[in-house]
Amino acid sequence: MAYFIFNNDGFITKIAADDVEKSKLNITDSVYDIRTVSTEDFNNVRLSLGEAKLVNDVVTVVLRSS
Numbered sequence: 001m002a003y004f005i006f007n008n009d010g011f012i013t014k015i016a017a018d019d020v021e022k023s024k025l026n027i028t029d030s031v032y033d034i035r036t037v038s039t040e041d042f043n044n045v046r047l048s049l050g051e052a053k054l055v056n057d058v059v060t061v062v063l064r065s066s
Contacts, residue, residue: 002042006033
């Protein structure tokens, strides 16, 4: 299970591949919006193949055109 961590303005600030990485980030739920995402979405963002957006409480990953 992977995670995207958004600030309160809806911008992605951190990513974590699993629970261990997430716990190492030392983040608090009240300051950040933590969302579970698929491994595919995580890898697309991690490899800069896509951009994560949080709009109307929904996370979407928009792939960059090649």
